[in-house]
Each structure stands twice: as C-alpha cells, then as structure tokens.
Amino acid sequence: MGKFEIKTDKSGQFRFNLKAGNGQVILSSEAYTTKAACENGIESVKTNSQDDNRFERKTAKNGSPYFNLKASNGQVIGASEMYSSTSAMENGIASVKSNAPGADVEDNS
Known part of the structure; x- marks a missing residue:
C-alpha cells in the first residue's frame, strides 16, 4: 500500500511525496x-x-520521459522522476493511479 509523506524543506515550506x-x-x-x-x-x-x-506525459531535454499530474485548473500538483523509457513512465502513472486513492498520510514535517 502506498503512502503520502509530508516533510518540510530547508526553507520551511511543506512538500509531499507519494511512495x-x-x-x-x-x-x-x-x-x-x-x-x-x-x-x-x-x-x-x-x-x-x-x-x-x-497526466501530462513529457520528455526532458535529455530525452528522458516523465509526467506531471495536473489539477482540473491546469496547475501541476505533482511531478514524477525521470524514467528510462516510455513504458517505465506508463508503469509509474499506473502506480500513482493505484496507490494514491487509498494512501495514508504520514506527517514528518
């Protein structure tokens, strides 16, 4: 089962990762x-x-595929890592789809 982890960055702002x-x-x-x-x-x-x-599927300048997840207003709410192939990126999208809805939230801030 996946989980969201909330943390604070060096500037005191809040970020989350979906794992x-x-x-x-x-x-x-x-x-x-x-x-x-x-x-x-x-x-x-x-x-x-x-x-x-x-899910906005993109390609970095070095050719690595990645994706952004956007809200209904078009704002990016999450970004993926860089992937080695398009199929690996699609697996990442599938993982977000399956893990996000029921993921617990762990507050490490």
Whole structure:
C-alpha cells in the first residue's frame, strides 16, 4: 500500500511525496507555504490521479520521459522522476493511479 509523506524543506515550506508500497517515490509535490495547503494538494492528487487526462506525459531535454499530474485548473500538483523509457513512465502513472486513492498520510514535517 502506498503512502503520502509530508516533510518540510530547508526553507520551511511543506512538500509531499507519494511512495509506492516498496518505498519508492512515484510523485513529488511543489512547495507549499502552509501544511493545510500541502494537505489540500494530497487530496487533489487522490482525486485527479483517477483521470488519465490529468497526466501530462513529457520528455526532458535529455530525452528522458516523465509526467506531471495536473489539477482540473491546469496547475501541476505533482511531478514524477525521470524514467528510462516510455513504458517505465506508463508503469509509474499506473502506480500513482493505484496507490494514491487509498494512501495514508504520514506527517514528518
């Protein structure tokens, strides 16, 4: 089972990672100024991860595939790591879809 981990960064802002059951980070958030906003971001991931149209598939300058998860307003709410292939990226998207909805939240902030 996946989980969201909330942490604070060096500047005191809040971020979350969605981790798969094996502990691997599959989605990382932007920085939020408040914990409440970060928690709202997590709820947005849970909701929007169920709509394939919310996943923006991209390619980095070095050719590595990655994806962003966007909210209904078009704002990026999470970004993936860089993948070695398109199929690996699609597996990452599938992992977010399956892990996010029921993931617990662990507050390490």
